[in-house]
Amino acid sequence: MIHFVLLISRQGKVRLTKWYSPYSQKERTKVIRELSGLILTRGPKLCNFVEWRGLRVVYKRYASLYFCMCIDEDDNELEILEIIHHYVEVLDRYFGSVCELDLIYNFHKAYFILDELLIAGELQEPSKRTVTRLVAAQDSLVETAKEQTSSITNIIAQAAK
Amino acid sequence: MNPFSSGTRLRDMIRAVRACKTAAEERAVVRKECAAIRASINEDDQDYRHRNLAKLMFIQILGYPTHFGQMECLKLIASAGFPEKRIGYLGLMLLLDERQEVLMLVTNSLKQDLNHSNQYIVGLALCALGNICSAEMARDLSPEVERLLQFRDPNIRKKAALCSIRIIKKVPDLAENFINCAASLLKEKHHGVLITGVQLCADLCKVSSEALEYFRKKCTEGLVRTLRDIVNSPYSPEYDISGITDPYLHIRLLKLLRILGQGDADASDRMTDILAQVATKTESNKNAGNAILYECVETIMSIEDDGGLRVLAINILGKFLSNRDNNIRYVALNMLMRATTLDAQAVQRHRATILDCVKDSDASIRKRALELLYLLVNENNVKPLIKELIEYLEVSDQEFKGDLTAKICSLVEKFSSEKIWYIDQMLKVLSEAGNFVKDEVWHALIFVISNASDLHGYTVRALYRAFLTSTEQETLVRVAVWCIGEYGDMLVNNVGMLDIEDPITVTECDAVDAVEVAIKRHTSDLTTKAMALIALLKLSSRFPSSSERIKGIIVQNKGNLVLELQQRSIEFNRFLQKHQKIRSALVERMPVLDEATFSGRRAGSLPTAISTSSGAPSNLPNGIAKPATAPIPDLLDLSSDDVPAPSSSGGDFPQDLLGVDLSPTLAPSGAGKPPKASTDVLLDLLSIGTYLPVQTGSSASHILSSSQDDKALASLSSLSANATSPVNAAPMMDLLDGHGPGPQKPTENGQAYQSLVAYESSSLRVMFNFSKQPGSPQTTLIQATFTNLSSNVYNDFLFQAAVPKFLQLHLDPASSNTLPASGDGSITQNLKVTNSQHGKKLLVMRVRIAYKTNNKDVLEERQINNFPQNL
Numbered sequence A: 001m002i003h004f005v006l007l008i009s010r011q012g013k014v015r016l017t018k019w020y021s022p023y024s025q026k027e028r029t030k031v032i033r034e035l036s037g038l039i040l041t042r043g044p045k046l047c048n049f050v051e052w053r054g055l056r057v058v059y060k061r062y063a064s065l066y067f068c069m070c071i072d073e074d075d076n077e078l079e080i081l082e083i084i085h086h087y088v089e090v091l092d093r094y095f096g097s098v099c100e101l102d103l104i105y106n107f108h109k110a111y112f113i114l115d116e117l118l119i120a121g122e123l124q125e126p127s128k129r130t131v132t133r134l135v136a137a138q139d140s141l142v143e144t145a146k147e148q149t150s151s152i153t154n155i156i157a158q159a160a161k
Numbered sequence B: 001m002n003p004f005s006s007g008t009r010l011r012d013m014i015r016a017v018r019a020c021k022t023a024a025e026e027r028a029v030v031r032k033e034c035a036a037i038r039a040s041i042n043e044d045d046q047d048y049r050h051r052n053l054a055k056l057m058f059i060q061i062l063g064y065p066t067h068f069g070q071m072e073c074l075k076l077i078a079s080a081g082f083p084e085k086r087i088g089y090l091g092l093m094l095l096l097d098e099r100q101e102v103l104m105l106v107t108n109s110l111k112q113d114l115n116h117s118n119q120y121i122v123g124l125a126l127c128a129l130g131n132i133c134s135a136e137m138a139r140d141l142s143p144e145v146e147r148l149l150q151f152r153d154p155n156i157r158k159k160a161a162l163c164s165i166r167i168i169k170k171v172p173d174l175a176e177n178f179i180n181c182a183a184s185l186l187k188e189k190h191h192g193v194l195i196t197g198v199q200l201c202a203d204l205c206k207v208s209s210e211a212l213e214y215f216r217k218k219c220t221e222g223l224v225r226t227l228r229d230i231v232n233s234p235y236s237p238e239y240d241i242s243g244i245t246d247p248y249l250h251i252r253l254l255k256l257l258r259i260l261g262q263g264d265a266d267a268s269d270r271m272t273d274i275l276a277q278v279a280t281k282t283e284s285n286k287n288a289g290n291a292i293l294y295e296c297v298e299t300i301m302s303i304e305d306d307g308g309l310r311v312l313a314i315n316i317l318g319k320f321l322s323n324r325d326n327n328i329r330y331v332a333l334n335m336l337m338r339a340t341t342l343d344a345q346a347v348q349r350h351r352a353t354i355l356d357c358v359k360d361s362d363a364s365i366r367k368r369a370l371e372l373l374y375l376l377v378n379e380n381n382v383k384p385l386i387k388e389l390i391e392y393l394e395v396s397d398q399e400f401k402g403d404l405t406a407k408i409c410s411l412v413e414k415f416s417s418e419k420i421w422y423i424d425q426m427l428k429v430l431s432e433a434g435n436f437v438k439d440e441v442w443h444a445l446i447f448v449i450s451n452a453s454d455l456h457g458y459t460v461r462a463l464y465r466a467f468l469t470s471t472e473q474e475t476l477v478r479v480a481v482w483c484i485g486e487y488g489d490m491l492v493n494n495v496g497m498l499d500i501e502d503p504i505t506v507t508e509c510d511a512v513d514a515v516e517v518a519i520k521r522h523t524s525d526l527t528t529k530a531m532a533l534i535a536l537l538k539l540s541s542r543f544p545s546s547s548e549r550i551k552g553i554i555v556q557n558k559g560n561l562v563l564e565l566q567q568r569s570i571e572f573n574r575f576l577q578k579h580q581k582i583r584s585a586l587v588e589r590m591p592v593l594d595e596a597t598f599s600g601r602r603a604g605s606l607p608t609a610i611s612t613s614s615g616a617p618s619n620l621p622n623g624i625a626k627p628a629t630a631p632i633p634d635l636l637d638l639s640s641d642d643v644p645a646p647s648s649s650g651g652d653f654p655q656d657l658l659g660v661d662l663s664p665t666l667a668p669s670g671a672g673k674p675p676k677a678s679t680d681v682l683l684d685l686l687s688i689g690t691y692l693p694v695q696t697g698s699s700a701s702h703i704l705s706s707s708q709d710d711k712a713l714a715s716l717s718s719l720s721a722n723a724t725s726p727v728n729a730a731p732m733m734d735l736l737d738g739h740g741p742g743p744q745k746p747t748e749n750g751q752a753y754q755s756l757v758a759y760e761s762s763s764l765r766v767m768f769n770f771s772k773q774p775g776s777p778q779t780t781l782i783q784a785t786f787t788n789l790s791s792n793v794y795n796d797f798l799f800q801a802a803v804p805k806f807l808q809l810h811l812d813p814a815s816s817n818t819l820p821a822s823g824d825g826s827i828t829q830n831l832k833v834t835n836s837q838h839g840k841k842l843l844v845m846r847v848r849i850a851y852k853t854n855n856k857d858v859l860e861e862r863q864i865n866n867f868p869q870n871l
Helices: A025-040 A077-095 A100-105 A107-117 A128-160 B010-019 B023-042 B049-062 B067-078 B082-095 B101-114 B119-132 B135-148 B154-170 B172-185 B191-207 B209-231 B247-261 B265-281 B287-302 B308-321 B326-339 B344-348 B351-358 B363-376 B382-395 B398-414 B419-436 B439-451 B453-469 B474-493 B508-520 B526-542 B544-559 B563-578 B580-586 B595-603 B631-636 B646-652 B654-659 B666-670 B681-686 B693-708 B711-721 B726-736
Strands: A002-009 A014-019 A049-052 A055-062 A065-071 B756-760 B764-771 B779-788 B795-802 B807-811 B826-835 B845-853 B856-864
Touching (some): A025 A049, A025 A065, A077 A128, A077 B247, A100 A107, A128 B082, A128 B119, B010 B023, B049 B067, B067 B101, B101 B119, B101 B135, B135 B172, B287 B308, B326 B351, B326 B363, B351 B363, B382 B398, B419 B439, B453 B474, B756 B845
Antiparallel strands (some): A055 A065
16 A cells, blocks of 8 residues: 655655655654655666665656655555556646646646545556546536636626626 | 735745745745635635635645644535535645544535535545545445445446545454445456455455455456456557556456465465466566566465466566666565575575675665575575675675674674684674674674683784774774783783684783773773773783883873763772782683573563564564673672572672772662663673662672671671661772771771871870782871860861872872861871882871861971881
């Protein structure tokens, strides 16, 4: 099971955190600090796994961002690499060649996508198309709702005149 | 409307945060935003609620506290619209976790949303439930989730399946409710549902044996078929990853089959064909394929199999191990570790490659490889492997040395068939990486050295050589200093020369030099310096000719700023000066340590062995040994009824004396307390940094007394009976504390001299008691006792003395400056007189005594010429 997902920039800034196991706010800060120290310092050609507190952290760097997932010792590290890539590909599809700035300003979108991919630290959907379709469908629900409110506000505003 | 919250949009806030150049600026922006959000929350502002929450989430990601927004999540979730709910649930998962009580308040909203007509809202609720639900919520909402497992939309079914995993993990009792629904998910065609269904079954098997039996009987066949279909499926673009259709599904199916096959030959038998197919047919040039192979190997090794498949699996791992990709090598090492219990021989074949991995540039691989290699070492290969590892130790990274050293030490100890090999290897490790050696390791080494009586000479010479070349390794210095102290005579005289040794010429002076280096080295820590002081004391008796020089070094440390060292120096100096007669007995060689007791102590200590998670037997604990089984505390355990023969114990632990905190105030005060458990045999013996006031105080006293007087034995047995009386500590105080109060018997140490009434008037009497230290006839120790014969108290009492040039006089402070009236107490003061013309001239002294009585200054002077002849 995946215990948490972290997105950390090369400068050590946190871009996204998702916790599937309970960690208090204090522990979270500590975990992030420890892992940034461990991962950001590793050289480019080394393996993508770090052993940490009896768990394994699988990380992969995409441009300036490190995608990290923490798993149990007996989980399949190679598969987690595929899941990370899977996530990145969906992000890429959704944003259209995603970059770090997309994830900063639209962090909630990155979360919505992650929530369609993983629940309870387990993989939910192997099809990228399905994930993008589901997120898009919910986005359009939001859009419709917004239009409705704004049209209602307009009506009220006009009525008020 | 709130004037603050209307201002910034989410995007503007993010921009403002990003524009901050310093952490302080960022904090200021965040503080301002938080204040605005709080104000908005207080006004119950509905229009901006979801914008506020979005901002709070960003602030939370930055690592700032956001607990005040928790209730806003609940309000958003409770609102009707999808956009509000969507952001509300996201905030809930981000800002809360299962341990917060607030979470309980959301149960009702969740229940409503799970029954909502909009499937996306149902999806949101399932997602939140799956990610953060607590045990109570799991219990409350389990029926809803069960129902949703049969929902018409597959995207809800898959979410419900993962949600069920969380529920059964939180409340395993609920597992049986899910067995049937989970089994029906296995027949699904939708990959998302199938994957999550398989995962649910695997987790059900973990919490319920009933589920395991059920799936084993009913589903094994079907799962094998599903795996075969997916392995043989034609190209499907939606699920394809580098030429393989849905590797995630492959992996989950293999994982579930592993659980079903483990411990069941029948089920295992049914899956062998498909496992063989996966193991042979899967492409291994891409990560996805390797991930499947990796999972397949693990399944093959876990199920019941006759061995045919295992050969295949080990071969795959062999191929992995020679792969250029570090990730693949890492997982190979990981898996070989599990394979060692199944087929150690097969893993042994890859030993050379594994050894190369220990030397890899990648820390993760090195760590794995070292742990694996640790398991592979046996009696036959230990010597070449240790040789390799020690050679690598010289060039390895600093941060890896700790792990490596621990493993080497553990292995050397485990397979030490010959003591000389053990000592040799340990010396190499100490010279290379002594700073990384843990305390118990060098303690154990000293223990072994002490037991190998035929190797004492060899060891001390080898240590001396090593010490000359690498003085930077703390533990090497410690062991060397200890051995030089104990076996210094063997170092100098080449005693017990082995054939393999090169002769070495070391003078007494060289040996003392070495210890002096250790004590003066800046990097030496307290323990090392304290040990060096003890070594010096020991050498002073081993090398009588260097004894003056040693005394000089000890005296230099009398002014040491570290209290422990200062105290030791002063005490040792006193030994050297005053107690010549018992010194050689005190600094005798350490008795051989009792092996059974020592290993018993170590075995009983913390179980965190250096060994790996695989639980390889190791007798080298990391932790500090647990108290109370040591011979010393037992022997001296004053609260116990049966005290072992005190005579032997007294003679056996002379070291106690040396390390003891001899401060007289400690001994009586500690005497009544139950003895504190010590931490380690050697630590006890060397008494480094540990204070054992009770045991050591009393034991010291009885060692001393037994060395003087056999009657002490009797007093010792009474000592155990009424240990609380402070009187028991008195013998030690008498001997070691010259200016302590009470009856003084210093003459017992040396020749007895008659006391002298040096001065007597109608108002004052001065008595001199004389003693000499053995070995220094020139020096006379004088104890002056002043008694007031008048009926008035004397205040500001001051005694002064002057001597001619051929004498040297040293005055210690007086015990008091107030002399009570009518002989009701006395003042004592110690003098030390060194007669440079001993034998030719007699002592002579002029004394002056000043005091105040009835507010009147009195001055009395006198020359003393009647000292005994032989002083």
